[in-house]
Amino acid sequence: xxxxxxxxxxxxxxxxxxxxxxxxxxxxxxxxxxxxxxxxxxxxxxxxxxxxxxxxxxxxxxxxxxxxxxxxxxxxxxxxxxxxx
Numbered sequence: 001x002x003x004x005x006x007x008x009x010x011x012x013x014x015x016x017x018x019x020x021x022x023x024x025x026x027x028x029x030x031x032x033x034x035x036x037x038x039x040x041x042x043x044x045x046x047x048x049x050x051x052x053x054x055x056x057x058x059x060x061x062x063x064x065x066x067x068x069x070x071x072x073x074x075x076x077x078x079x080x081x082x083x084x085x
Contacts, residue, residue, distance in 0.1 A: 032080035
């Protein structure tokens with residue numbers, strides 16, 4: 001593998017990464033819910049709700065996607081879930 005300093009084309013992935021990090025948080029559509037939101041809706045603990053959601057994803061009845069959202073003072077990719085229609 002060539003040394004990255006020897007070829008500027010090899011640094012394009014770094015520029016793409018930097019650009020994706022600079023993007024702000026995404027707007028999460030109403031039908032998508034985080035694990036914490038699902039737990040609150042169902043009146044269960046977050047850990048138990050997480051197990052239920054993972055089982056749903058494995059069965060194919062629940063869809064998952066990570067959205068970049070504000071989590072405190074930083075933007076993190078947080079998994080969100082929705083039931084497949």
